[in-house]
Amino acid sequence: MEAHPHMSLTDSSAIKSNEVPPERLIRIEELTGVIGLCRSSIYKKLAEDPPTFPRPIKLGVRAVAWTSSSVQQWIAERITQTVGE
Numbered sequence: 001m002e003a004h005p006h007m008s009l010t011d012s013s014a015i016k017s018n019e020v021p022p023e024r025l026i027r028i029e030e031l032t033g034v035i036g037l038c039r040s041s042i043y044k045k046l047a048e049d050p051p052t053f054p055r056p057i058k059l060g061v062r063a064v065a066w067t068s069s070s071v072q073q074w075i076a077e078r079i080t081q082t083v084g085e
Contacts, residue, residue, distance in 0.1 A: 025057065025065035034071065 045053035054074055056064035
């Protein structure tokens with residue numbers, strides 16, 4: 001089964017079947033919608049020492065993206081922290 005190139009991180013079919021979604025790159029526009037933080041908040045988290053958000057991958061001179069697995073891991077860690085409190 002070939003994955004759709006624009007499959008969402010929250011694709012319900014992947015969640016229901018316990019499949020691991022294929023690794024893909026997420027640009028900032030999609031990232032802000034997925035995690036609910038604005039662009040400036042993401043970059044503030046990256047500027048912290050140590051960074052509290054995954055580092056992006058450089059795609060070009062002015063283009064970066066995040067791996068879907070690093071974003072999913074960050075989301076899972078936030079959930080674990082919240083549940084553990």
